[in-house]
Amino acid sequence: MHPTLDTPSRKAHWLPLALTAQLVSATALAQDAVPTEVYFGNLHVHTKWSFDGYINRAVSEPDDAYRWAKGEPIPGFGSDEPRQIGAPLDWYAVTDHAAYMGVLPLMEDPDNPVSDHPLADDITGDDPAAAFQAYSQILTSMFDDKREDPLLGNRALKVNVWQRVIANADEHYEPGKFTTFAGFEWTSAPDWQNLHRVVIFRDTETLPETPFSTLDSPVPEDLWRWMEQQRSQGSELLAIPHNGNASDGLMFPVEESYGGSAVSSEAYAEARMRNEPLYELSQIKGTSETHPILSPNDEFGGFEIWDYTLAATATPPQHKQGGYMREALIRGVGLTRQGHINPFQYGFIGDSDTHDGAAVIEEDNYTGKFGFENAPQHRLDGPPGVNEKAAEQVRRFSSGGVAGVWALANTREAIFDAMMRKETFATSGPRLKVRLFGGFGFDADSMSGDHWVQAAYQNGVAMGGVLNQAPEGKAPVFLISAMKEASGANLDRIQIIKGWVDDDGEPHEQIYDVALSDNRHPDEHGNVPAVGNTVDVARATYTNSIGDSDLNTVWTDPDFDPALPAVYYARVLQIPTPRWSTYDAAALGRAIPEGLPATIQERAWTSPVWYTP
Template sequence: MGIYKHLVPGLLAAAISSQVSAEEPTKLLFGDTHLHTSYSFDAYLNKNQTADPDTAYRWAKGMPVIHPYNRAKVQIQTPLDFLVVADHAELMGVIRAVNNGTAELEDMGLWGNFKRWLTTYVINDAIENESGAKVFNEILPRKPQQATQDPVLNPDNELPIPAFGDTTKTETTAWKEIVDAAERHNDPGTFTTFHGWEWSSIPVGANLHRIVFTPDSAEQSKQFLPYGSDQSQYPEDLWTWLEETQVRTGSRFVAIPHNSNISKGFMYAETTLKGAEITPEYAKRRLKWEPVSEVTQIKGDSETHPNLSPDDEFADFETYSYYIQQASEDYRVAPADYMRSGLKTGLAIEEKIGTNPYQFGVIGSTDSHSGLASAEEDNFWGKFARDSTPETKVSKDKLGGSKNTGWSMASSGLAAVWAKENTRDAIFDAFQRKEVYATTGTRLSVRVFGGWDMDESSLSADDFAEQGYQQGVPMGGTLSANQEGKAPQFLIRAVKDPNDANLDRVQVIKGWIDGNGEQREKIFNVAWSGDRQLDSNGKLDAVGNTVNLETAQYDNSIGAPELTTRWQDPDFDPAQRAFYYVRVLQIPTPRHGLYDAVALQQPQEGPATIQERAYTSPIWYKP
C-alpha cells in the first residue's frame, strides 16, 4: 500500500524521456479539435474576416500569419501535431459570403429581398463599427430562464432564422472549401487534419454543442452537408444522422461534447434532454458516438467546481461563471455541468441499468474564434479576434452582454493523444479507445497504466510503455474484478513540458459508489517534488511560487522535471464501481493577465498566476 516517489534530475529526465518516447509503441501528439475561422458566423461578426482555414492550418504548423484584427505578424511557439477546423454548421460561411458579395441566395420576391438587403446592411454596419455581438444576440436570442424538462420545447426558445432565405448553396460551397483546405494541409506522419464542424445546440442558453469530425476522405465528406442545430437540437437526432450518414457514405465519426461548465445542468444529467429516463439503448448510443468529452478550453475549466468538491484545494481553477446569451441570469452550479460529478453520475446510472452513458475520456481544446489555436499564456490571442490586444479585452460590447472580459477567459487547452502514428486513422483510433488526455495548454507528458500486478521496476525501464500495455490497461481502459479481490495498482509517469515549468505533484482522483449507493470522491497525492510530507489528512504543503509579479517571470528552482510512482488504492472495495484519473499540476507560472498588466503598467485583472495541469482519461473498475 506504500507510496513510491521517484525524481530524476532535469537533464537526465529530458534525455530518458526523449529516448523512451522514440521507442514506445504509441507516441504523444498534441492538437486542437475545436478551432473556428472566418467561416463561423460569430467569429466573422467579431472581426475575424480574414483568418480562414488555410490561416488556421498555417498557424498550427508553426508558420507566421497575419492576425485578422490587429494585423500583426503572429506565430505559435510550438507547432501542433493535428488540428480540426470546427466551424459552426449553422450559417456555415454565410455571413462571410453575404459580407463579401459571394453568397448564392434564392430570389425571395420584392419584400423578401428588401428584408434580406436590410439585414445585410445592419450586419455590415455592425462589423464596421465593432458591434457584432449585438447582431449575434438578435440572430440567436435566448430567454434568461431555466427549463426543468425538455428545454428544446420551451415556448420561449424559438430559433429565429435570419432573413437570408435558403442558404444551402452557400453553406455547401463553404463546406467544400473547408474540406479542400484540410486536404491541402494534411501531411501523414507530420501534421494531420480532419474534416469537422460544430453542432451548436443551445436550448434556453444551455451550451450543449458537439464537435464532430471524421478521419475519412474528401470524397466521402463532400457527400454530406454538416448537420446543424437548425435541423434539430436533440443529441439523439444528431446520432441518428451520424448513423444514417455512415451507412450512406461509409464515413466514420466522433462527436465530442463541448466544455460542459455552461450547460445549465443538462450535459451529464440523470435524464435525457427530453426529460426521459436514460435507457440501456440510449446509454449505448451515447457511448458509441461520444467516447470523449472536452473538459477545458477558453471558456473555463470543467473538471469540477468548489461547490461540488469542497475538499479539493485545486477545484477553483479557471472557474468561468458566464452564460453565452443571458446578461441578466446568474450562474448556477449543477453537478451535470462538470466532468467529475458527471463521471460519478455515470456510475450511478450503470448501477441501475447496467450501462454507463458517461464512460468518457477527456481532452482539452481552445474554442478560439480567431483562427489561431493559441493556448500559450505568453502568446494568447483571445477568444475572438477583437479581444486580441490588452486594450480591447475590456470592450463594452461583449458577446451576450455578460460581465466577462478578455481576462475572464482561459488560455486553454490542448488535446493530448497517445497514437501509433501521426495519421488520421491512428488519431481517430486513439479517440475511440479513449487513450487521450486534456491539458490546459502545457505539453507535459502523462502515462498511466492500471492492473493487478504492476511491476514497479517498469517505471525506469526503457520500454516502460510496452511493459505497461503488457501488465495492464492504459488510460481509457476498464479493469474487471479479479478472483483474489486485489486492489488495483497504477503505474504513473509524468514529464514536464521541455519549454515550460517543473511539476508540483501528481494526484489520483477516485470516484465510486459506496455500499449505501452514495456517490463519493477522494483525492490522493501520490507523487510530488521536494521533501514535503503528507499530513494526517493526506494533504501536502504548497510547492511555493517563484513568479515575479513585477516582471511576469518565473524560474524552475522548485518542482521536479519528472514524477513517477506505483500507487495502489488503499481504500479499495471489490464490490464497488469506481473510476480513477490522474491530475498533474505544474508549479505556479504567470497567467496571461499578468503579462498584459506588466505591459500596460497597471494592476492585473483575474489571478496573477496559474498552476497549469493535465487530466487523464479515467480507468474504470467494474465489479
C-alpha cells in the same frame, strides 16, 4: 456481467455488447502495436466562417488557421503584430459552426445573393453596435425561434461551403508530419444553455453532402441518429461535447435528457457512448472538471472556473450537478452498480474554442478568443462599447487547452483510432506528457527498464480502459508517468482522483497525492506542504528553481473494495506560473483587474480507468 472485448493488448477491457461490434475496429491494437509517441493538437477551432467569429472581428479563414498551427505567422485584427504559435502543433481541425457556415463573409461580395440580405449592411459595416444587434437577431432565430433563415440557409450554398471546408483540410494534410480533420460544430443552446458538440470525421473519403446543424435539430439524440446514418453510408465519425459548465446542468442529465430520454435507459447510454467517446475538459470558456460547490475538499478544484451560460448576462448557471465531468463520472459509476450501462464513460481532451483561427494555448503568447481581443487592453477592459458584464466574461476566459493523443502515427487514421480508444489526456495548455496504466499484475518494479510501457500494455489497460473482477480481491495498481514540457514549468505533483458510490447510494470522491516534487512528504495529518511560488507578478516572470522536470510512480489503491465499481484518473499539476492576464497587465504597466488570479497552476488530466466488478 458484461461480455469481454478480448484483444491481445487489452486484457480485461470490457464494453457493453451492443458497443463492442461498433468500436472493436477502432479500439483493437495488434500485439506489437504499442503507441510510444504523443501528438498534440486542437479539434475545436472557429474562423471568420463562423457567424459569431465574423461578427466579433475575426480575420482568419480556415487556410490561415492551418498555417498558424503549422507555425506560420498570421495577421490579427487591428494590430500590426502577427500572431504566431511558439511551437507548431501536430494536428488541427477547423470546426466552424454548421449553422450558416461561411455565409456572413459572403455578404461582402455584391455579386452573391446573400449580400441582399436585410441584415447584410449592418453585419459588414463599420458600426459595431449595429453588427452586434444583427448578430443577436441571427442568434434569436437559431436558439429561440428554432427556425432557419431561408436566404442564409440555401442548400446549394451549404454544399459549396462544406466542400471548401473539406478541401482546406485535405490541402494541409501531410501524413506523418501534420494531420488535419474535416469537421464542424453542432451548436445547440436551448435557453442559452450549452449542449454543443464538435463532430470529426476519420477521413474525407465518404462524407455527407452537408453537416448537421442545430437548425436541423437541437436535440443530442437526433445528432446521434444522424451520425448512425453516416456510418451506414460509410463514414467513421465521433462527437465531442464541451462546455458542460455553461450548460446549467443539461450536459450530463441527472434523470432525463433534453431530448426526453431516460438517462438510465440502455438505448440512451449506448447511443451516447457509441458516438461520444471523449469530453472536452478544459478550453477557453474555462475548465469543467469540477466546481468547489461539488468538490469542497478539493484544494485545486476551483481552477479556471468560467461560471456563465451562453447568454449575454454575467449570471452564473444555477445547476452545477450535470455540468461538470467528475460528478458525472461518479454518477455513471453509480448507474453501473444499479445494473445500467454507464452513459458517462468519457475520455478527456483539452481544446481551444478560439473564434479567430489561432488556438492560443500559451499564457505568455495569448491573443484572445475573438478578433476584438487581439489588443491586450481589450482583453482586460473589453472592446469599446462592450458593457461591464461582457467585459467580465472576456477577462475570465482561459487561454485554452490542448489534447494529447498516444497514437501509432501522426495520421488521420491513427489519431482518430486513439481517440476512439480514449488513449488521450487533456491539458490546460502546456504540452506536458502524461501516461496512466491500471492493472492487477503490476508491482513496484513495473516502471523499471526500457520496455516498461510495452509490458504495461500486456499486463493492464491504458487510460480509457476498463478493469474487471479483481483477482481474489486484489487492489488495482496504477502506473503514472509525467514529464514537463521542454520549455515549460516544472511539475508540482501527481494526484489520483477516485470516485465511487457506496451501499447507500451516496457518491464519494477521494484525492490522493501519489507523487510529490522536491522530496516533499505529507505530514502526520496527511497534509502536503505547498511547492512554493517563484512568480514575480509585476514582471510576469517565474523560475524553475522549484518542482521537478518529471514524476513517476506506482500506486496501489489503499481503500479498494472489490465489490464497488470505481473510476480513477490522474491529475498532474505544474508549479505556479503567471496567468495570461498577468502578462497583459505587466505589458501595459498596470494592475491586474480585481478578481483575477495573478498566478495559476496549469495541469493535465488523464482519461480515466474504470473498475467494474
